[in-house]
Amino acid sequence: MAAHKLHFSVLLTLSWRNLWRNHRRTGIMLGAIAVGVWAMIFMTALMRGMVDDMLSQGIRNLPGHIQIQHPDFLDDPSVANSIAVPGAEFEALLQRLESKRWTTRIRVPAVIASERETRGINLIGIEPAAEDDVSGLPALLSEGRFFESPLDGGVIICAKLAERLETRLGKRVVVMSQDPDNNIRERGFRIVGIYRARLPGLEEFNVYAARDTMQRLLRIEGRVSQIIVVGEDYREIEPLYRQLRQQAPPGLQVRAWYEIDTYLAAMFNMMDGFVLVWVIIIFLALSFGLVNTLVMAIFERVREIGLIQALGMRPALILYQILMESTLLLLIGLGLGNGLALATIIPLQDGLDISVVAEGMAMMGASSMLYPKLTASDLLLANSVVILLGVLTSILPAWRAAKLDPVRALNST
Amino acid sequence: MSAIHCHQLCKTFHQGDEIITGLDHVDITIETGEFVCLSGPSGSGKTTLLNAIGGLDTPDSGEIRMGDLRIDQLERGALADMRLHHIGFVFQAYNLIPVLSARENVEFVMQVQGVAAAERARKARAILTEVGLEGLEDRRPAQLSGGQQQRVAVARAIVSQPDLVLADEPTANLDSVAASHLMGLFASLNENHGITFVIATHDKRVMAYARRLVKMQDGKIISDEAQ
Numbered sequence: 001m002a003a004h005k006l007h008f009s010v011l012l013t014l015s016w017r018n019l020w021r022n023h024r025r026t027g028i029m030l031g032a033i034a035v036g037v038w039a040m041i042f043m044t045a046l047m048r049g050m051v052d053d054m055l056s057q058g059i060r061n062l063p064g065h066i067q068i069q070h071p072d073f074l075d076d077p078s079v080a081n082s083i084a085v086p087g088a089e090f091e092a093l094l095q096r097l098e099s100k101r102w103t104t105r106i107r108v109p110a111v112i113a114s115e116r117e118t119r120g121i122n123l124i125g126i127e128p129a130a131e132d133d134v135s136g137l138p139a140l141l142s143e144g145r146f147f148e149s150p151l152d153g154g155v156i157i158c159a160k161l162a163e164r165l166e167t168r169l170g171k172r173v174v175v176m177s178q179d180p181d182n183n184i185r186e187r188g189f190r191i192v193g194i195y196r197a198r199l200p201g202l203e204e205f206n207v208y209a210a211r212d213t214m215q216r217l218l219r220i221e222g223r224v225s226q227i228i229v230v231g232e233d234y235r236e237i238e239p240l241y242r243q244l245r246q247q248a249p250p251g252l253q254v255r256a257w258y259e260i261d262t263y264l265a266a267m268f269n270m271m272d273g274f275v276l277v278w279v280i281i282i283f284l285a286l287s288f289g290l291v292n293t294l295v296m297a298i299f300e301r302v303r304e305i306g307l308i309q310a311l312g313m314r315p316a317l318i319l320y321q322i323l324m325e326s327t328l329l330l331l332i333g334l335g336l337g338n339g340l341a342l343a344t345i346i347p348l349q350d351g352l353d354i355s356v357v358a359e360g361m362a363m364m365g366a367s368s369m370l371y372p373k374l375t376a377s378d379l380l381l382a383n384s385v386v387i388l389l390g391v392l393t394s395i396l397p398a399w400r401a402a403k404l405d406p407v408r409a410l411n412s413t
Numbered sequence: 414m415s416a417i418h419c420h421q422l423c424k425t426f427h428q429g430d431e432i433i434t435g436l437d438h439v440d441i442t443i444e445t446g447e448f449v450c451l452s453g454p455s456g457s458g459k460t461t462l463l464n465a466i467g468g469l470d471t472p473d474s475g476e477i478r479m480g481d482l483r484i485d486q487l488e489r490g491a492l493a494d495m496r497l498h499h500i501g502f503v504f505q506a507y508n509l510i511p512v513l514s515a516r517e518n519v520e521f522v523m524q525v526q527g528v529a530a531a532e533r534a535r536k537a538r539a540i541l542t543e544v545g546l547e548g549l550e551d552r553r554p555a556q557l558s559g560g561q562q563q564r565v566a567v568a569r570a571i572v573s574q575p576d577l578v579l580a581d582e583p584t585a586n587l588d589s590v591a592a593s594h595l596m597g598l599f600a601s602l603n604e605n606h607g608i609t610f611v612i613a614t615h616d617k618r619v620m621a622y623a624r625r626l627v628k629m630q631d632g633k634i635i636s637d638e639a640q
Contacts (some may be wrong), residue, residue, distance in 0.1 A: 010525060307510065311521065
């Protein structure tokens, strides 16, 4: 054990001193590792932030992390596939949930007509008191007011839709849909609010009305299309999801966001793989420099390696010494790269304004502010890949150094 | 007891299509405490014999024994251990590890042997004083003269009291004064510590210190005389 400690000490001394034999080469390599690691962490944080934003926006637009609805509602989102407003027992269950943020919604296809234009829309009946927690609609209002009660007689439409209908705040519109008996039901509404959509392409056709007003219009008193439940974090909804699946009344379908929108789910699942591929690509570029540095460092001291072999250093110890040298180089580079990444990510925590490309971002479902998201797992991944693959790449040059023939090494020029 | 016994050692090298004879059925026994010089012109086989005895090179055939140990049959790791514990080397040049100080170079072998730090430091200080390098312990090789570097190499070779010191042209890069000092040091270490020296050289001043002179030519021993 003591001998191993002494070996470690002599190997460490040799490795550290050899590392600084050629300051310029070591400095360049450290710079390359640091920039590579910075690129891994910084770009991953940007990508993670962008995808997280796209997912959050997408989930908010669904809305909710979990939806409870009629089993046929997804295939035919008509008023015929409505469910009863949660009874006392189910309401008690929802109240007991870890997240108490839930609401009910009515969602039907409808037609809206102004005095000039007509458009097909999604007519959404909401509970005004709970909506802020679910979709954040009140905060998006750019003109007018939010609903004052479940029986409010107004509608809230998107600014883009108002433009298309050639109408404005305070004007009246007519909304038409069908009741469960397929009778056309229509009603005049006053536009009481106009909202700016976060994702105009997706939200443009969402028209909001108060839930109870819609129940009366569609003659579905006591019924809704969906129960929307929002957890703390969309990534960690499994316990909530399981609990709801087990305890929801029979005849209701409970679906998580990733089952409702498979595109968002695919994006979420791809992200980790994408980060790994990104990190490995940067490492591959880095590894050429690393191997070249080691090969040069070994090439320059072949005679010295012959000498330490002659003095009685076992080949395995020579291998460990070269690997230790590489590990030290990687650790210092990692330290610098991590520091650089933190120094650039922390100041951007309040968001990076990318409004120059806002339209493009909106098409992808992301907002014009980008919030870099640094996670411990991404940091760990970047550092582990660099250190593990770095040491692995160093094995070949180290092994070749350990296998040098002492006589040839001593006679080399 | 004999320090080294070589029997019918043969070694050839390939240089392109040409086969060069390094050792040609060499028989030699070196007793403990001897001070032997291997002399002869370049290519006579003295360095090849030294390398074979030191386990740096393996013969094509024949036996090399150090006590009961068959050096020619050891694998690389065992050869390294044998050199570490039984043999000290002094080469013509590039003898020291450039990133270590004189003291650290001397301590290096002991450190690999697993000697404790305090004992290493005590022995290194004592041996550096004995070879006349007191006060220069913390200098790196580049800060020492050629003669001083060879002294550090000698100190490192003998500090762990090996059975045998093998020196290959140790004075080749030294001026006559430094060479004379070095050989005086070898002779005194041989006399005072009983260390066996085998020195390969074609320097007549070095041969003058030898108590046994082995002359080689074309890989063969052509004369072996006590002086």
